[in-house]
Amino acid sequence: MKITCNKNELTNALQIVARAVATKPQTPILSGIYLRAEGTTLELQATNYEIGLVARIEADIEEPGELTVGGRYFQEVVRKLPGENVKLACTADEKIVHIESAMAKFTLLSMNAAEFPTIQPLEGNLDFAIKDNILRDLIKKTVFACSTDEARPVFTGCSLEVTENKVTMAATNTHRLSVKSETFDQSIGNIKVIIPSRILQELLHNMSSDIPTDVKISCSYNQISFSFDNLYMTSRLIEGQFPNYRGVIPPDFATHVKTDTAAFAAAVDRISLIARAGVYNTIKLEFADNQIHITSNNPEIGNAEEYIPAEIDGPDIAIAFNAQYIIDVLKNIDSKTCRIGLNQPLSPASIQEEDDDSFVYIVTPVRTNH
Amino acid sequence: MKITCNKNELTNALQIVARAVATKPQTPILSGIYLRAEGTTLELQATNYEIGLVARIEADIEEPGELTVGGRYFQEVVRKLPGENVKLACTADEKIVHIESAMAKFTLLSMNAAEFPTIQPLEGNLDFAIKDNILRDLIKKTVFACSTDEARPVFTGCSLEVTENKVTMAATNTHRLSVKSETFDQSIGNIKVIIPSRILQELLHNMSSDIPTDVKISCSYNQISFSFDNLYMTSRLIEGQFPNYRGVIPPDFATHVKTDTAAFAAAVDRISLIARAGVYNTIKLEFADNQIHITSNNPEIGNAEEYIPAEIDGPDIAIAFNAQYIIDVLKNIDSKTCRIGLNQPLSPASIQEEDDDSFVYIVTPVRTNH
Numbered sequence: 191m192k193i194t195c196n197k198n199e200l201t202n203a204l205q206i207v208a209r210a211v212a213t214k215p216q217t218p219i220l221s222g223i224y225l226r227a228e229g230t231t232l233e234l235q236a237t238n239y240e241i242g243l244v245a246r247i248e249a250d251i252e253e254p255g256e257l258t259v260g261g262r263y264f265q266e267v268v269r270k271l272p273g274e275n276v277k278l279a280c281t282a283d284e285k286i287v288h289i290e291s292a293m294a295k296f297t298l299l300s301m302n303a304a305e306f307p308t309i310q311p312l313e314g315n316l317d318f319a320i321k322d323n324i325l326r327d328l329i330k331k332t333v334f335a336c337s338t339d340e341a342r343p344v345f346t347g348c349s350l351e352v353t354e355n356k357v358t359m360a361a362t363n364t365h366r367l368s369v370k371s372e373t374f375d376q377s378i379g380n381i382k383v384i385i386p387s388r389i390l391q392e393l394l395h396n397m398s399s400d401i402p403t404d405v406k407i408s409c410s411y412n413q414i415s416f417s418f419d420n421l422y423m424t425s426r427l428i429e430g431q432f433p434n435y436r437g438v439i440p441p442d443f444a445t446h447v448k449t450d451t452a453a454f455a456a457a458v459d460r461i462s463l464i465a466r467a468g469v470y471n472t473i474k475l476e477f478a479d480n481q482i483h484i485t486s487n488n489p490e491i492g493n494a495e496e497y498i499p500a501e502i503d504g505p506d507i508a509i510a511f512n513a514q515y516i517i518d519v520l521k522n523i524d525s526k527t528c529r530i531g532l533n534q535p536l537s538p539a540s541i542q543e544e545d546d547d548s549f550v551y552i553v554t555p556v557r558t559n560h
Numbered sequence: 561m562k563i564t565c566n567k568n569e570l571t572n573a574l575q576i577v578a579r580a581v582a583t584k585p586q587t588p589i590l591s592g593i594y595l596r597a598e599g600t601t602l603e604l605q606a607t608n609y610e611i612g613l614v615a616r617i618e619a620d621i622e623e624p625g626e627l628t629v630g631g632r633y634f635q636e637v638v639r640k641l642p643g644e645n646v647k648l649a650c651t652a653d654e655k656i657v658h659i660e661s662a663m664a665k666f667t668l669l670s671m672n673a674a675e676f677p678t679i680q681p682l683e684g685n686l687d688f689a690i691k692d693n694i695l696r697d698l699i700k701k702t703v704f705a706c707s708t709d710e711a712r713p714v715f716t717g718c719s720l721e722v723t724e725n726k727v728t729m730a731a732t733n734t735h736r737l738s739v740k741s742e743t744f745d746q747s748i749g750n751i752k753v754i755i756p757s758r759i760l761q762e763l764l765h766n767m768s769s770d771i772p773t774d775v776k777i778s779c780s781y782n783q784i785s786f787s788f789d790n791l792y793m794t795s796r797l798i799e800g801q802f803p804n805y806r807g808v809i810p811p812d813f814a815t816h817v818k819t820d821t822a823a824f825a826a827a828v829d830r831i832s833l834i835a836r837a838g839v840y841n842t843i844k845l846e847f848a849d850n851q852i853h854i855t856s857n858n859p860e861i862g863n864a865e866e867y868i869p870a871e872i873d874g875p876d877i878a879i880a881f882n883a884q885y886i887i888d889v890l891k892n893i894d895s896k897t898c899r900i901g902l903n904q905p906l907s908p909a910s911i912q913e914e915d916d917d918s919f920v921y922i923v924t925p926v927r928t929n930h
Contacts, residue, residue, distance in 0.1 A: 456640075464637075
């Protein structure tokens with residue numbers, strides 16, 4: 191292999207794929223990044239068996255070929271190269287990668303490219319495309335609600351359900367649930383899978399184009415892949431049955447509240463300063479007289495209270511929540527005003543955007559003694 | 561105590577003094593910040609016995625008084641307050657601090673203010689003043705060379721020597737030495753003390769005014785204080801004898817080199833990527849043919865080389881250094897070009913600014929087998 195490519199493009203591609211390089215790889219080869227030069231394309235791959243990331247850049251290829259090199263040093267070296275371009279060269283027998291840029295020359299020991307578990311394009315039984323801005327919104331509004339407890343795998347991912355022309359993503363850690371759906375003009379197909387939050391975070395991280403582009407999704411029984419721009423990302427799916435969350439969403443609420451999203455978020459964040467040291471990070475909300483009275487207390491620290499104006503329709507109610515569960519959803523609400531739906535002090539409440547029923551967040555209250 | 565002050569000013573003052581609040585305080589009271597309201601001034605103090613930091617802001621004082629409150633929560637709460645102003649109130653018998661800003665009200669448990677070891681103005685036996693930009697330069701060009709090894713305390717601080725009209729600051733970890741001096745129009749006095757690097761770092765951190773202001777320095781046999789703007793900082797001095805470093809500075813050099821500071825720094829940083837995993841982080845420099853050939857190698861990783869242009873006057877020489885010791889000094893050289901002085905491969909070398917002999921950096925080479 192002998193190629194020349196742009197340094198910044200290579201740096202960016204490495205930064206993307208390197209996120210799949212495990213710090214403690216299961217086998218040594220997984221600490222490597224695989225490169226393949228063919229035609230006018232340099233392809234970079236990294237995988238930790240759970241997810242696989244592939245990036246492609248243009249390159250001037252004198253001799254096609256492949257190589258695998260330790261991800262950490264390769265990434266650091268390329269990032270610090272002085273020139274605009276980078277030359278990479280590797281001969282099969284030498285076991286060395288030559289890197290050249292302006293007046294700097296590096297050699298890095300290579301790994302056996304034949305050992306690298308290369309990522310193959312997934313042959314799915316359902317293929318469809320979603321605009322990246324829509325997919326981003328589906329992920330952003332749900333993935334934060336996933337559990338991090340690996341003991342119960344189904345809760346560590348987002349449920350993706352496609353039913354004809356409707357795509358629904360949902361996540362729950364059993365104490366809160368976030369559901370976002372999108373409807374399309376035409377039928378897409380039918381699937382129901384659980385996608386690990388990790389690959390969804392990678393997607394969020396990389397879907398940043400200003401111009402909406404198509405993300406091609408392919409699904410098999412145990413794998414999913416996402417293809418857009420010059421990136422290809424795959425992940426195993428989570429086995430198991432996602433709970434039937436639809437029964438958790440209350441059909442109606444006794445008390446309807448509207449309040450300013452940013453003011454509510456800032457006040458909850460502030461008042462929860464006192465609650466954070468506690469086990470449940472509990473804040474109390476009292477809805478009455480068109481105000482929300484937010485309080486918290488910790489006998490060892492002190493207490494906090496604040497009133498914010500709200501539009502309240504229905505009976506007064508006092509209810510307590512884990513402050514983090516409120517902060518998390520308010521960060522993902524895009525409308526200036528948010529809606530809160532309440533029934534009883536121990537019944538699940540809802541938080542939603544002002545005029546959009548395609549996104550609903552359900553949170554279970556905390557029982558308090560005060 | 562009952563006062564009102566500006567929220568941002570209080571936040572800034574807290575941010576400054578909180579750096580003296582130990583995360584693991586020797587006694588509980590040291591986790592607190594002490595506040596005293598008097599006249600039109602609110603004074604904030606924190607100390608860990610080694611250093612003491614005092615900041616003063618203007619306040620509208622309804623009732624003068626003092627209080628001590630846990631530093632961590634107080635700082636977080638004030639920073640997140642919603643209003644422009646903050647009201648603080650505390651009654652001696654209540655053991656509670658009331659904090660109010662716009663619609664937010666907090667109470668925090670207070671500590672016993674009488675227990676706080678308040679910082680008293682130091683009565684030194686030498687008082688003098690230096691412009692902050694000059695003091696900043698003295699510190700910046702030496703403090704990085706201190707040792708962090710607490711087993712040999714004298715090397716963990718900077719030597720400050722005042723002899724008539726000359727102020728010299730020096731630091732060494734025994735492998736490298738950095739010395740910077742300044743001459744004044746008039747005599748200042750005579751002292752020789754070792755100042756802990758910690759307080760010098762605090763000074764660097766806070767001396768950021770664009771307009772040169774006087775820093776008043778007061779020295780006793782075991783304490784030093786710095787006073788500027790609305791800040792007062794004290795520190796114990798390090799006991800012991802700073803080594804007579806003047807003998808370490810070679811009187812002349814056989815080979816004189818001039819090179820571009822930024823290009824040299826970038827190349828050393830880059831080439832040392834390969835060396836960093838080694839024990840001594842060793843890079844080799846070969847000075848010949850008006851070029852510096854920088855190389856490093858690690859049998860387990862690979863190797864690196866780069867040529868940078870230089871003006872070389874004197875015999876060719878190959879010499880090896882701990883790359884970090886070169887990177888550290890180049891960061892603190894302000895001139896576009898730097899000078900390197902060399903004798904033998906195992907003799908100390910010097911690195912200096914282009915036309916300024918008031919700053920000299922001496923570094924001991926590393927013995928290599930290649």
